[in-house]
Amino acid sequence: MANERPTVLGFPVIDRLVIYLGVPALFVLVGTALPFVARWMLSWGTALPLRPAFRVVGAVDNWWKVAVNVAIWLVFGLVVALTAKNESAVVTLTAGEVRFGLGDKATTVARADVAAVFADGKRLVVLDQESRQVFRERTQASHQVLAAAFREHGYPWQDGDPYDALFRPWTPGAPDLPSEVDSVLSARESALKKKAAKEAGELRDVAQKLGYVVRDQGTRQDWRPLVRS
Known part of the structure:
Protein backbone atom coordinates (compact mmCIF):
# COMPACT_ATOMS: atom_id res chain seq x y z
CA MET A 1 0.00 0.00 0.00
CA ALA A 2 1.31 3.48 -0.87
CA ASN A 3 2.33 5.83 1.96
CA GLU A 4 -0.39 8.46 2.49
CA ARG A 5 1.69 10.85 4.62
CA PRO A 6 3.63 13.68 2.89
CA THR A 7 7.38 13.19 2.62
CA VAL A 8 9.62 16.25 2.22
CA LEU A 9 13.07 15.56 0.81
CA GLY A 10 15.71 18.27 1.04
CA PHE A 11 19.36 18.47 2.01
CA PRO A 12 20.31 16.06 4.81
CA VAL A 13 21.44 17.67 8.08
CA ILE A 14 25.17 17.30 7.38
CA ASP A 15 24.82 18.87 3.93
CA ARG A 16 22.83 21.77 5.38
CA LEU A 17 25.54 22.40 7.96
CA VAL A 18 28.23 22.35 5.28
CA ILE A 19 26.32 24.69 2.97
CA TYR A 20 24.90 27.18 5.47
CA LEU A 21 27.79 27.23 7.98
CA GLY A 22 30.82 25.61 6.38
CA VAL A 23 30.83 27.53 3.09
CA PRO A 24 30.50 31.03 4.66
CA ALA A 25 33.07 30.08 7.31
CA LEU A 26 35.50 28.95 4.61
CA PHE A 27 35.11 32.24 2.74
CA VAL A 28 35.70 34.22 5.95
CA LEU A 29 38.79 32.12 6.72
CA VAL A 30 40.22 32.70 3.25
CA GLY A 31 39.40 36.40 3.34
CA THR A 32 41.02 36.79 6.76
CA ALA A 33 44.18 34.96 5.71
CA LEU A 34 44.72 36.75 2.40
CA PRO A 35 46.12 40.03 3.84
CA PHE A 36 48.72 38.10 5.85
CA VAL A 37 49.64 36.04 2.78
CA ALA A 38 49.87 39.18 0.64
CA ARG A 39 52.18 40.96 3.13
CA TRP A 40 54.34 37.85 3.41
CA MET A 41 54.71 37.62 -0.37
CA LEU A 42 55.51 41.33 -0.65
CA SER A 43 58.34 40.83 1.85
CA TRP A 44 60.16 38.50 -0.55
CA GLY A 45 61.77 41.43 -2.33
CA THR A 46 61.50 39.71 -5.70
CA ALA A 47 59.51 40.52 -8.82
CA LEU A 48 55.85 39.75 -8.14
CA PRO A 49 53.13 39.71 -10.82
CA LEU A 50 50.21 42.03 -10.01
CA ARG A 51 52.21 43.64 -7.20
CA PRO A 52 49.73 46.58 -6.85
CA ALA A 53 46.92 44.11 -6.15
CA PHE A 54 49.00 42.44 -3.44
CA ARG A 55 49.64 45.87 -1.88
CA VAL A 56 45.90 46.61 -1.78
CA VAL A 57 45.13 43.28 -0.12
CA GLY A 58 48.08 43.60 2.26
CA ALA A 59 46.87 47.03 3.37
CA VAL A 60 44.07 45.41 5.40
CA ASP A 61 46.01 45.84 8.63
CA ASN A 62 43.78 47.46 11.27
CA TRP A 63 40.60 46.45 13.03
CA TRP A 64 38.06 48.36 10.90
CA LYS A 65 39.62 47.23 7.62
CA VAL A 66 39.64 43.67 8.91
CA ALA A 67 35.97 43.98 9.92
CA VAL A 68 34.97 45.28 6.47
CA ASN A 69 37.05 42.57 4.78
CA VAL A 70 35.42 39.82 6.87
CA ALA A 71 31.93 41.23 6.14
CA ILE A 72 32.59 41.24 2.38
CA TRP A 73 33.84 37.66 2.38
CA LEU A 74 30.94 36.56 4.57
CA VAL A 75 28.49 38.03 2.05
CA PHE A 76 30.28 36.18 -0.77
CA GLY A 77 30.02 32.93 1.20
CA LEU A 78 26.32 33.42 1.90
CA VAL A 79 25.64 34.16 -1.78
CA VAL A 80 27.40 30.93 -2.79
CA ALA A 81 25.45 28.96 -0.15
CA LEU A 82 22.09 30.40 -1.26
CA THR A 83 22.94 29.75 -4.91
CA ALA A 84 23.69 26.10 -4.11
CA LYS A 85 20.35 25.86 -2.28
CA ASN A 86 18.33 27.52 -5.05
CA GLU A 87 19.85 25.44 -7.86
CA SER A 88 18.53 22.14 -6.48
CA ALA A 89 14.95 21.19 -5.76
CA VAL A 90 13.14 20.17 -2.59
CA VAL A 91 10.80 17.27 -3.37
CA THR A 92 7.48 16.88 -1.54
CA LEU A 93 5.71 13.58 -2.12
CA THR A 94 2.16 12.48 -1.39
CA ALA A 95 0.16 9.60 -2.82
CA GLY A 96 -1.73 12.09 -5.04
CA GLU A 97 0.98 14.44 -6.33
CA VAL A 98 4.66 15.37 -6.29
CA ARG A 99 5.83 18.95 -5.80
CA PHE A 100 9.26 20.31 -6.74
CA GLY A 101 10.34 23.55 -5.08
CA LEU A 102 13.24 25.15 -6.94
CA GLY A 103 14.22 28.60 -5.66
CA ASP A 104 11.10 30.76 -5.87
CA LYS A 105 9.42 28.44 -8.40
CA ALA A 106 7.35 25.33 -7.83
CA THR A 107 6.22 22.55 -10.15
CA THR A 108 3.42 20.18 -9.17
CA VAL A 109 2.66 16.95 -11.05
CA ALA A 110 -0.38 14.78 -10.29
CA ARG A 111 0.37 11.12 -9.59
CA ALA A 112 -1.96 10.08 -12.42
CA ASP A 113 0.19 12.04 -14.89
CA VAL A 114 3.48 10.37 -13.87
CA ALA A 115 4.52 7.53 -16.17
CA ALA A 116 8.14 7.13 -15.03
CA VAL A 117 10.65 8.62 -12.59
CA PHE A 118 14.40 8.01 -12.84
CA ALA A 119 17.82 9.51 -12.31
CA ASP A 120 19.80 10.72 -15.31
CA GLY A 121 23.28 11.66 -14.19
CA LYS A 122 22.89 14.27 -11.44
CA ARG A 123 19.32 15.13 -12.39
CA LEU A 124 15.94 13.68 -11.52
CA VAL A 125 13.61 13.17 -14.48
CA VAL A 126 9.84 12.77 -14.40
CA LEU A 127 8.01 11.67 -17.56
CA ASP A 128 4.30 12.13 -18.16
CA GLN A 129 1.98 9.74 -20.00
CA GLU A 130 3.17 11.06 -23.38
CA SER A 131 6.85 10.67 -22.36
CA ARG A 132 7.39 14.42 -21.92
CA GLN A 133 10.00 15.48 -19.40
CA VAL A 134 7.80 17.46 -17.01
CA PHE A 135 10.71 17.81 -14.59
CA ARG A 136 14.46 17.54 -15.15
CA GLU A 137 16.58 19.22 -12.47
CA ARG A 138 19.04 18.60 -9.67
CA THR A 139 17.55 17.75 -6.29
CA GLN A 140 18.75 18.27 -2.74
CA ALA A 141 18.14 14.67 -1.70
CA SER A 142 20.29 11.83 -3.04
CA HIS A 143 18.96 9.54 -5.74
CA GLN A 144 18.96 6.60 -3.33
CA VAL A 145 16.71 8.48 -0.90
CA LEU A 146 14.46 9.65 -3.74
CA ALA A 147 14.11 6.13 -5.16
CA ALA A 148 13.01 4.73 -1.81
CA ALA A 149 10.52 7.56 -1.21
CA PHE A 150 8.96 7.47 -4.67
CA ARG A 151 8.48 3.70 -4.43
CA GLU A 152 7.03 4.01 -0.93
CA HIS A 153 4.43 6.46 -2.25
CA GLY A 154 3.52 4.20 -5.17
CA TYR A 155 5.29 6.04 -8.01
CA PRO A 156 6.83 4.15 -10.98
CA TRP A 157 10.53 4.60 -10.16
CA GLN A 158 12.73 3.17 -12.92
CA ASP A 159 16.39 2.17 -12.80
CA GLY A 160 16.95 4.13 -16.04
CA ASP A 161 15.21 5.94 -18.88
CA PRO A 162 12.60 3.53 -20.32
CA TYR A 163 13.01 5.25 -23.71
Missing part, protein backbone atom coordinates in the same frame (compact mmCIF):
# COMPACT_ATOMS: atom_id res chain seq x y z
CA ASP A 164 16.80 5.28 -23.74
CA ALA A 165 16.98 3.13 -26.90
CA LEU A 166 15.01 5.72 -28.88
CA PHE A 167 17.54 8.54 -28.44
CA ARG A 168 19.77 9.51 -31.35
CA PRO A 169 22.67 11.96 -31.42
CA TRP A 170 21.84 15.26 -33.08
CA THR A 171 23.82 16.44 -36.09
CA PRO A 172 23.07 19.68 -37.98
CA GLY A 173 20.65 19.12 -40.84
CA ALA A 174 19.56 15.69 -39.60
CA PRO A 175 17.26 14.34 -42.34
CA ASP A 176 14.92 12.57 -39.89
CA LEU A 177 14.16 15.75 -37.92
CA PRO A 178 11.70 18.46 -38.97
CA SER A 179 13.55 21.61 -40.01
CA GLU A 180 12.03 23.70 -37.21
CA VAL A 181 13.26 21.24 -34.57
CA ASP A 182 16.70 21.12 -36.20
CA SER A 183 16.83 24.93 -35.99
CA VAL A 184 15.92 24.82 -32.30
CA LEU A 185 18.69 22.32 -31.57
CA SER A 186 21.16 24.38 -33.55
CA ALA A 187 20.30 27.44 -31.46
CA ARG A 188 20.50 25.32 -28.33
CA GLU A 189 23.98 24.09 -29.24
CA SER A 190 25.09 27.74 -29.37
CA ALA A 191 23.51 28.34 -25.95
CA LEU A 192 25.30 25.31 -24.50
CA LYS A 193 28.65 26.54 -25.85
CA LYS A 194 28.01 29.91 -24.20
CA LYS A 195 27.03 28.08 -20.98
CA ALA A 196 23.68 29.89 -21.10
CA ALA A 197 21.80 27.32 -19.01
CA LYS A 198 18.51 29.24 -18.83
CA GLU A 199 18.38 29.72 -22.61
CA ALA A 200 19.30 26.07 -23.22
CA GLY A 201 16.49 24.97 -20.89
CA GLU A 202 13.96 27.19 -22.64
CA LEU A 203 14.98 25.82 -26.04
CA ARG A 204 14.66 22.26 -24.71
CA ASP A 205 11.07 23.11 -23.75
CA VAL A 206 10.45 24.52 -27.25
CA ALA A 207 11.69 21.29 -28.84
CA GLN A 208 9.43 19.30 -26.55
CA LYS A 209 6.39 21.38 -27.57
CA LEU A 210 7.26 20.46 -31.15
CA GLY A 211 7.12 16.77 -30.21
CA TYR A 212 10.77 15.95 -29.40
CA VAL A 213 12.60 15.23 -26.16
CA VAL A 214 16.20 16.45 -25.81
CA ARG A 215 18.86 15.41 -23.33
CA ASP A 216 22.55 16.26 -23.01
CA GLN A 217 25.29 13.65 -23.04
CA GLY A 218 28.36 15.67 -22.19
CA THR A 219 28.65 18.22 -24.99
CA ARG A 220 26.36 16.22 -27.30
CA GLN A 221 22.61 16.65 -27.69
CA ASP A 222 20.50 13.51 -28.07
CA TRP A 223 16.87 13.55 -29.21
CA ARG A 224 13.86 11.27 -29.56
CA PRO A 225 10.22 11.74 -30.58
CA LEU A 226 7.49 11.75 -27.97
CA VAL A 227 5.91 8.37 -27.32
CA ARG A 228 2.18 8.80 -26.78
CA SER A 229 0.43 6.09 -24.79
Whole structure:
Protein backbone atom coordinates (compact mmCIF):
# COMPACT_ATOMS: atom_id res chain seq x y z
CA MET A 1 0.00 0.00 0.00
CA ALA A 2 1.31 3.48 -0.87
CA ASN A 3 2.33 5.83 1.96
CA GLU A 4 -0.39 8.46 2.49
CA ARG A 5 1.69 10.85 4.62
CA PRO A 6 3.63 13.68 2.89
CA THR A 7 7.38 13.19 2.62
CA VAL A 8 9.62 16.25 2.22
CA LEU A 9 13.07 15.56 0.81
CA GLY A 10 15.71 18.27 1.04
CA PHE A 11 19.36 18.47 2.01
CA PRO A 12 20.31 16.06 4.81
CA VAL A 13 21.44 17.67 8.08
CA ILE A 14 25.17 17.30 7.38
CA ASP A 15 24.82 18.87 3.93
CA ARG A 16 22.83 21.77 5.38
CA LEU A 17 25.54 22.40 7.96
CA VAL A 18 28.23 22.35 5.28
CA ILE A 19 26.32 24.69 2.97
CA TYR A 20 24.90 27.18 5.47
CA LEU A 21 27.79 27.23 7.98
CA GLY A 22 30.82 25.61 6.38
CA VAL A 23 30.83 27.53 3.09
CA PRO A 24 30.50 31.03 4.66
CA ALA A 25 33.07 30.08 7.31
CA LEU A 26 35.50 28.95 4.61
CA PHE A 27 35.11 32.24 2.74
CA VAL A 28 35.70 34.22 5.95
CA LEU A 29 38.79 32.12 6.72
CA VAL A 30 40.22 32.70 3.25
CA GLY A 31 39.40 36.40 3.34
CA THR A 32 41.02 36.79 6.76
CA ALA A 33 44.18 34.96 5.71
CA LEU A 34 44.72 36.75 2.40
CA PRO A 35 46.12 40.03 3.84
CA PHE A 36 48.72 38.10 5.85
CA VAL A 37 49.64 36.04 2.78
CA ALA A 38 49.87 39.18 0.64
CA ARG A 39 52.18 40.96 3.13
CA TRP A 40 54.34 37.85 3.41
CA MET A 41 54.71 37.62 -0.37
CA LEU A 42 55.51 41.33 -0.65
CA SER A 43 58.34 40.83 1.85
CA TRP A 44 60.16 38.50 -0.55
CA GLY A 45 61.77 41.43 -2.33
CA THR A 46 61.50 39.71 -5.70
CA ALA A 47 59.51 40.52 -8.82
CA LEU A 48 55.85 39.75 -8.14
CA PRO A 49 53.13 39.71 -10.82
CA LEU A 50 50.21 42.03 -10.01
CA ARG A 51 52.21 43.64 -7.20
CA PRO A 52 49.73 46.58 -6.85
CA ALA A 53 46.92 44.11 -6.15
CA PHE A 54 49.00 42.44 -3.44
CA ARG A 55 49.64 45.87 -1.88
CA VAL A 56 45.90 46.61 -1.78
CA VAL A 57 45.13 43.28 -0.12
CA GLY A 58 48.08 43.60 2.26
CA ALA A 59 46.87 47.03 3.37
CA VAL A 60 44.07 45.41 5.40
CA ASP A 61 46.01 45.84 8.63
CA ASN A 62 43.78 47.46 11.27
CA TRP A 63 40.60 46.45 13.03
CA TRP A 64 38.06 48.36 10.90
CA LYS A 65 39.62 47.23 7.62
CA VAL A 66 39.64 43.67 8.91
CA ALA A 67 35.97 43.98 9.92
CA VAL A 68 34.97 45.28 6.47
CA ASN A 69 37.05 42.57 4.78
CA VAL A 70 35.42 39.82 6.87
CA ALA A 71 31.93 41.23 6.14
CA ILE A 72 32.59 41.24 2.38
CA TRP A 73 33.84 37.66 2.38
CA LEU A 74 30.94 36.56 4.57
CA VAL A 75 28.49 38.03 2.05
CA PHE A 76 30.28 36.18 -0.77
CA GLY A 77 30.02 32.93 1.20
CA LEU A 78 26.32 33.42 1.90
CA VAL A 79 25.64 34.16 -1.78
CA VAL A 80 27.40 30.93 -2.79
CA ALA A 81 25.45 28.96 -0.15
CA LEU A 82 22.09 30.40 -1.26
CA THR A 83 22.94 29.75 -4.91
CA ALA A 84 23.69 26.10 -4.11
CA LYS A 85 20.35 25.86 -2.28
CA ASN A 86 18.33 27.52 -5.05
CA GLU A 87 19.85 25.44 -7.86
CA SER A 88 18.53 22.14 -6.48
CA ALA A 89 14.95 21.19 -5.76
CA VAL A 90 13.14 20.17 -2.59
CA VAL A 91 10.80 17.27 -3.37
CA THR A 92 7.48 16.88 -1.54
CA LEU A 93 5.71 13.58 -2.12
CA THR A 94 2.16 12.48 -1.39
CA ALA A 95 0.16 9.60 -2.82
CA GLY A 96 -1.73 12.09 -5.04
CA GLU A 97 0.98 14.44 -6.33
CA VAL A 98 4.66 15.37 -6.29
CA ARG A 99 5.83 18.95 -5.80
CA PHE A 100 9.26 20.31 -6.74
CA GLY A 101 10.34 23.55 -5.08
CA LEU A 102 13.24 25.15 -6.94
CA GLY A 103 14.22 28.60 -5.66
CA ASP A 104 11.10 30.76 -5.87
CA LYS A 105 9.42 28.44 -8.40
CA ALA A 106 7.35 25.33 -7.83
CA THR A 107 6.22 22.55 -10.15
CA THR A 108 3.42 20.18 -9.17
CA VAL A 109 2.66 16.95 -11.05
CA ALA A 110 -0.38 14.78 -10.29
CA ARG A 111 0.37 11.12 -9.59
CA ALA A 112 -1.96 10.08 -12.42
CA ASP A 113 0.19 12.04 -14.89
CA VAL A 114 3.48 10.37 -13.87
CA ALA A 115 4.52 7.53 -16.17
CA ALA A 116 8.14 7.13 -15.03
CA VAL A 117 10.65 8.62 -12.59
CA PHE A 118 14.40 8.01 -12.84
CA ALA A 119 17.82 9.51 -12.31
CA ASP A 120 19.80 10.72 -15.31
CA GLY A 121 23.28 11.66 -14.19
CA LYS A 122 22.89 14.27 -11.44
CA ARG A 123 19.32 15.13 -12.39
CA LEU A 124 15.94 13.68 -11.52
CA VAL A 125 13.61 13.17 -14.48
CA VAL A 126 9.84 12.77 -14.40
CA LEU A 127 8.01 11.67 -17.56
CA ASP A 128 4.30 12.13 -18.16
CA GLN A 129 1.98 9.74 -20.00
CA GLU A 130 3.17 11.06 -23.38
CA SER A 131 6.85 10.67 -22.36
CA ARG A 132 7.39 14.42 -21.92
CA GLN A 133 10.00 15.48 -19.40
CA VAL A 134 7.80 17.46 -17.01
CA PHE A 135 10.71 17.81 -14.59
CA ARG A 136 14.46 17.54 -15.15
CA GLU A 137 16.58 19.22 -12.47
CA ARG A 138 19.04 18.60 -9.67
CA THR A 139 17.55 17.75 -6.29
CA GLN A 140 18.75 18.27 -2.74
CA ALA A 141 18.14 14.67 -1.70
CA SER A 142 20.29 11.83 -3.04
CA HIS A 143 18.96 9.54 -5.74
CA GLN A 144 18.96 6.60 -3.33
CA VAL A 145 16.71 8.48 -0.90
CA LEU A 146 14.46 9.65 -3.74
CA ALA A 147 14.11 6.13 -5.16
CA ALA A 148 13.01 4.73 -1.81
CA ALA A 149 10.52 7.56 -1.21
CA PHE A 150 8.96 7.47 -4.67
CA ARG A 151 8.48 3.70 -4.43
CA GLU A 152 7.03 4.01 -0.93
CA HIS A 153 4.43 6.46 -2.25
CA GLY A 154 3.52 4.20 -5.17
CA TYR A 155 5.29 6.04 -8.01
CA PRO A 156 6.83 4.15 -10.98
CA TRP A 157 10.53 4.60 -10.16
CA GLN A 158 12.73 3.17 -12.92
CA ASP A 159 16.39 2.17 -12.80
CA GLY A 160 16.95 4.13 -16.04
CA ASP A 161 15.21 5.94 -18.88
CA PRO A 162 12.60 3.53 -20.32
CA TYR A 163 13.01 5.25 -23.71
CA ASP A 164 16.80 5.28 -23.74
CA ALA A 165 16.98 3.13 -26.90
CA LEU A 166 15.01 5.72 -28.88
CA PHE A 167 17.54 8.54 -28.44
CA ARG A 168 19.77 9.51 -31.35
CA PRO A 169 22.67 11.96 -31.42
CA TRP A 170 21.84 15.26 -33.08
CA THR A 171 23.82 16.44 -36.09
CA PRO A 172 23.07 19.68 -37.98
CA GLY A 173 20.65 19.12 -40.84
CA ALA A 174 19.56 15.69 -39.60
CA PRO A 175 17.26 14.34 -42.34
CA ASP A 176 14.92 12.57 -39.89
CA LEU A 177 14.16 15.75 -37.92
CA PRO A 178 11.70 18.46 -38.97
CA SER A 179 13.55 21.61 -40.01
CA GLU A 180 12.03 23.70 -37.21
CA VAL A 181 13.26 21.24 -34.57
CA ASP A 182 16.70 21.12 -36.20
CA SER A 183 16.83 24.93 -35.99
CA VAL A 184 15.92 24.82 -32.30
CA LEU A 185 18.69 22.32 -31.57
CA SER A 186 21.16 24.38 -33.55
CA ALA A 187 20.30 27.44 -31.46
CA ARG A 188 20.50 25.32 -28.33
CA GLU A 189 23.98 24.09 -29.24
CA SER A 190 25.09 27.74 -29.37
CA ALA A 191 23.51 28.34 -25.95
CA LEU A 192 25.30 25.31 -24.50
CA LYS A 193 28.65 26.54 -25.85
CA LYS A 194 28.01 29.91 -24.20
CA LYS A 195 27.03 28.08 -20.98
CA ALA A 196 23.68 29.89 -21.10
CA ALA A 197 21.80 27.32 -19.01
CA LYS A 198 18.51 29.24 -18.83
CA GLU A 199 18.38 29.72 -22.61
CA ALA A 200 19.30 26.07 -23.22
CA GLY A 201 16.49 24.97 -20.89
CA GLU A 202 13.96 27.19 -22.64
CA LEU A 203 14.98 25.82 -26.04
CA ARG A 204 14.66 22.26 -24.71
CA ASP A 205 11.07 23.11 -23.75
CA VAL A 206 10.45 24.52 -27.25
CA ALA A 207 11.69 21.29 -28.84
CA GLN A 208 9.43 19.30 -26.55
CA LYS A 209 6.39 21.38 -27.57
CA LEU A 210 7.26 20.46 -31.15
CA GLY A 211 7.12 16.77 -30.21
CA TYR A 212 10.77 15.95 -29.40
CA VAL A 213 12.60 15.23 -26.16
CA VAL A 214 16.20 16.45 -25.81
CA ARG A 215 18.86 15.41 -23.33
CA ASP A 216 22.55 16.26 -23.01
CA GLN A 217 25.29 13.65 -23.04
CA GLY A 218 28.36 15.67 -22.19
CA THR A 219 28.65 18.22 -24.99
CA ARG A 220 26.36 16.22 -27.30
CA GLN A 221 22.61 16.65 -27.69
CA ASP A 222 20.50 13.51 -28.07
CA TRP A 223 16.87 13.55 -29.21
CA ARG A 224 13.86 11.27 -29.56
CA PRO A 225 10.22 11.74 -30.58
CA LEU A 226 7.49 11.75 -27.97
CA VAL A 227 5.91 8.37 -27.32
CA ARG A 228 2.18 8.80 -26.78
CA SER A 229 0.43 6.09 -24.79
